[in-house]
């Protein structure tokens with residue numbers, strides 16, 4: 727099922743810098759799920775926690791929720807493609823988040839399809 731709805735892409739300082747320079751959101755290779763090809767991860771959660779989107783600090787030292795982009799394009803729900811990835815990897819990934827809120831796009835998302843959300847400020851617990 728593909729549908730157009732408002733989705734969000736979150737990224738860290740590094741990702742934000744790259745997006746500012748290139749003007750596109752690029753899918754990235756998934757080292758543990760190469761059978762899926764490069765994926766751009768999106769969520770329908772407006773203000774996700776690291777847990778809900780499966781980004782725990784053990785994966786990276788970056789704050790991957792530092793910047794928010796609003797994306798409007800066709801996306802594929804994670805549940806539509808996950809069967810193409812290794813079962814154990816999928817189970818592990820989903821154990822750390824709420825997979826029903828995960829969406830992916832498998833091509834670059836161009837400038838007309840997304841916007842940087844300047845109003846977004848992440849609430850970081852003190």
Ligand SMILES: [Zn+2]
Nearest residue numbers: 738739740788
């Ligand atoms: Zn980073």
